[in-house]
Amino acid sequence: MVLLRPLDPDRDAQDYYEWNLDPEMHVWTGNAPFDSVDAAREELVRFAQMQDVTMWAIEDRQTHRMVGRFFVCIENRDGRLIAGEGNRIARACWRKGHNREARRLIFDYVFNALGADAIESECWTANVNSRLSLLAHGFRLVGESTEYNSNHQQPMPKSHFLLERGDWKRR
Numbered sequence: 333m334v335l336l337r338p339l340d341p342d343r344d345a346q347d348y349y350e351w352n353l354d355p356e357m358h359v360w361t362g363n364a365p366f367d368s369v370d371a372a373r374e375e376l377v378r379f380a381q382m383q384d385v386t387m388w389a390i391e392d393r394q395t396h397r398m399v400g401r402f403f404v405c406i407e408n409r410d411g412r413l414i415a416g417e418g419n420r421i422a423r424a425c426w427r428k429g430h431n432r433e434a435r436r437l438i439f440d441y442v443f444n445a446l447g448a449d450a451i452e453s454e455c456w457t458a459n460v461n462s463r464l465s466l467l468a469h470g471f472r473l474v475g476e477s478t479e480y481n482s483n484h485q486q487p488m489p490k491s492h493f494l495l496e497r498g499d500w501k502r503r
Contacts, residue, residue: 333392333393333429333430333433334390334391334392334393334399334400334430334433334434334437335390335391335393336388336389336390336391336402336434336437336438337388337389337391338380338388338389339376339379339380339387339388339389339401340376340389341373341376341377341380342373343398344376344389344398345369345370345372345373345376346369346372347397347398347399348366348372348373348375348376348398348401349366349368349369349371349372351399351422351423351424352365352366352372353365353366354422354423356423357420357422357423358483359459359483360455360456360459360462360483361420361483362481362482362483379401379403384405385403385404385405386403386404386405387401387402387403387404388401388402388403388434388438389401390402390419390421390430390434392425392430399421399422399424399425399430400419400420400421400422400425400430400431400434401419401420402417402418402419402434402435402438403417403418403419404416404417404438404442404451406442406446406448412449412450413446413447413448413449413450414448414449414450414451414452415442415446415448415450415451415452416451416452416453417438417442417451417452417453418453419431419434419435421434426461431465432468432469435469439451439469439495439500443497443500443501448497449496449497450494450495450496450497451471451494451495451500452474452492452493452494452495453466453471453492453493453495454490454491454492454493455490455491455493456481456488456489456490456491457476457488457489457490457491458488458489463491466493467493469495470495470499470500470503471493471494471495472493472494472495472499473491473492473493474492474493474494475491475492476489476490476491476492477489477490477492478490
């Protein structure tokens with residue numbers, strides 16, 4: 333269903349621009365649609381140049397179009413390798429398995445190739461779809477905090493999740 337590959341700002345800019353025009357993509361992210369394809373390309377260039385973050389384009393195998401992006405960053409915390417993760421999937425691909433397959437591939441890489449002990453993620457508590465997705469992928473809720481949400485212009489609860497290597501391997 334999906335192919336993970338390095339970001340290619342020139343190749344991906346048009347697709348990235350188009351699916352980011354959808355206002356639903358920005359309800360929980362704190363940003364807005366791009367003003368132009370060039371602005372989308374500039375963001376992809378910035379992502380591709382990040383040193384401590386690995387980012388992939390999620391390409392639909394049938395259409396060969398970029399339908400999402402996924403990032404992972406890993407750090408050593410007191411002798412444990414902890415990966416942070418985040419993604420965006422075009423709304424046209426919501427609940428169609430693209431995110432599930434991308435996560436499966438990336439988590440396999442994070443645990444087996446990078447040797448991470450755990451993966452952490454977070455989302456706004458009111459973002460029910462993200463919460464359910466994280467729980468469906470084996471994450472467990474480990475805490476909540478209150479943070480300012482710039483899109484909603486108010487402090488809001490944020491949920492923090494953790495997926496341990498052992499829990500992933502048992503799935």
